[in-house]
Amino acid sequence: MRRPDWSSARRLAFDATASLPAAEVALAEAIGQRLAAPLVALCALPHYASSAMDGWAVAGPPPWRITDDLPLAPGLCRPIVTGAAIPTGTTAVLRSEHAAVLGDRLDVTGDARPDEPRPGEHVRQPATEAALGERLIDAGTLLTPAHLALAASAGHDTLSVVRRPRVALVLTGDEVVPSGIPPAGRVRDSFGPVLPALLASLGAITAGVVHLRDDPAALRAALLDTASGAELLVSTGGTGDSSADHLRAVLSELGAVLLVDGVRMRPGGPSILARLPDGRLVLGLPGNPLAAMMGILTLGVPLLARMTGGPFPEAATVTAAEPLPGRADTSFLVPYRLTGAGAGAVATDHRGAAMMRGLAAADGVLVCPPSGLEPGQAAASIGLPWR
Ligand SMILES: Nc1nc2c(c(=O)[nH]1)N[C@H]1C(S)=C(S)[C@@H](COP(=O)(O)OP(=O)(O)OC[C@H]3O[C@@H](n4cnc5c(N)ncnc54)[C@H](O)[C@@H]3O)O[C@H]1N2
Numbered sequence: 400m401r402r403p404d405w406s407s408a409r410r411l412a413f414d415a416t417a418s419l420p421a422a423e424v425a426l427a428e429a430i431g432q433r434l435a436a437p438l439v440a441l442c443a444l445p446h447y448a449s450s451a452m453d454g455w456a457v458a459g460p461p462p463w464r465i466t467d468d469l470p471l472a473p474g475l476c477r478p479i480v481t482g483a484a485i486p487t488g489t490t491a492v493l494r495s496e497h498a499a500v501l502g503d504r505l506d507v508t509g510d511a512r513p514d515e516p517r518p519g520e521h522v523r524q525p526a527t528e529a530a531l532g533e534r535l536i537d538a539g540t541l542l543t544p545a546h547l548a549l550a551a552s553a554g555h556d557t558l559s560v561v562r563r564p565r566v567a568l569v570l571t572g573d574e575v576v577p578s579g580i581p582p583a584g585r586v587r588d589s590f591g592p593v594l595p596a597l598l599a600s601l602g603a604i605t606a607g608v609v610h611l612r613d614d615p616a617a618l619r620a621a622l623l624d625t626a627s628g629a630e631l632l633v634s635t636g637g638t639g640d641s642s643a644d645h646l647r648a649v650l651s652e653l654g655a656v657l658l659v660d661g662v663r664m665r666p667g668g669p670s671i672l673a674r675l676p677d678g679r680l681v682l683g684l685p686g687n688p689l690a691a692m693m694g695i696l697t698l699g700v701p702l703l704a705r706m707t708g709g710p711f712p713e714a715a716t717v718t719a720a721e722p723l724p725g726r727a728d729t730s731f732l733v734p735y736r737l738t739g740a741g742a743g744a745v746a747t748d749h750r751g752a753a754m755m756r757g758l759a760a761a762d763g764v765l766v767c768p769p770s771g772l773e774p775g776q777a778a779a780s781i782g783l784p785w786r
């Protein structure tokens with residue numbers, strides 16, 4: 400679609416693709432991925448009766464005689480540690496702080512409650528957290544450390560997760576230098592050191608990075624290169640119409656379909672989403688650093704949410720604390736800071752398309768509609784993946 404508005408562009412990006420297939424990965428690798436199938440308990444939790452305290456497994460009322468014999472008959476006891484299996488015949492566990500040992504005799508100290516230990520006290524009964532086969536985590540859940548620990552205790556060594564999308568980066572520009580302070584006419588590469596980590600925070604793996612001159616043949620070859628196995632190519636620069644900008648011409652020559660051909664927003668308006676004839680997607684980000692970030696936040700975030708099996712990332716809202724002018728047919732993406740608890744958004748300074756200072760200082764990005772905003776009016780807000 401040619402130049403959709405900001406919210407239509409996000410929806411087009413989400414609808415451009417589908418969830419990737421499932422893959423079985425080691426438990427530790429599943430962090431941050433979405434579960435592809437419901438996770439069930441492979442054993443009851445806990446799977447045996449265990450002690451919740453260091454102390455004594457006792458049978459019957461006090462006092463008790465200390466023994467190694469099993470099963471425990473009434474009037475007998477033996478030491479036990481937290482987590483150990485409860486010996487047969489045990490009626491309760493007496494915590495060590497409340498135990499008085501005299502020779503081979505054990506009694507309850509004066510610090511204990513009069514009825515201590517109650518039957519079953521400090522005994523973790525089997526299956527109190529989950530029964531064997533019980534569903535513990537729903538398919539589609541984004542896996543956190545807590546989920547992985549639960550899966551491990553439920554007996555899982557691997558998990559079925561939605562495979563991470565592989566992304567090939569194609570960074571273009573004769574003038575772009577990879578390190579140091581560039582001379583006039585050249586610019587330091589703002590993307591190479593940053594995009595892999597940003598894409599990783601969105602669930603993707605960077606499968607390759609190439610730096611290209613502004614050369615259509617090189618760009619064509621890079622877009623046709625399938626060696627990295629990437630489902631998505633993310634390019635930077637060359638989205639414009641100058642003699643040094645080749646992305647549109649090369650995409651057209653390759654027979655790509657432009658799913659999003661520019662977005663009615665600033666910065667980031669020239670962003671492109673295209674599908675190559677073999678099905679791979681190309682996200683073309685403008686060269687201006689802030690514009691490229693807005694392209695990722697607008698098109699890349701919904702696209703990768705879909706590929707990683709997630710829901711559509713609904714925008715939050717934020718209230719403007721100052722008037723923000725609008726412009727017909729354009730959404731202004733405004734990096735903002737919150738002025739205090741419950742207070743509204745104030746635009747950061749230094750937020751030109753080629754600047755990064757404003758975004759670096761921002762709490763979020765406000766989407767100012769064409770009609771503009773008055774103080775107290777609400778607008779869509781894009782969350783920053785790194786906050
Ligand atoms: N006549 C017009 N000129 C421009 C228009 C327009 O509508 N008419 N649109 C402007 C807008 S908006 C944007 S955004 C840019 C889009 O530029 P391109 O995607 O074609 O990117 P380049 O021309 O290659 O570079 C633009 C700018 O970005 C710098 N750049 C490129 N790569 C990097 C990098 N890796 N790290 C840091 N900076 C980078 C590049 O040096 C340029 O300064 O076009 C406007 N022009």
Ligand code: MOO
Pocket residue numbers: 664665666667668669685687690752753
């Ligand atoms: O995308 Mo451009 O200014 O709007 O940088």
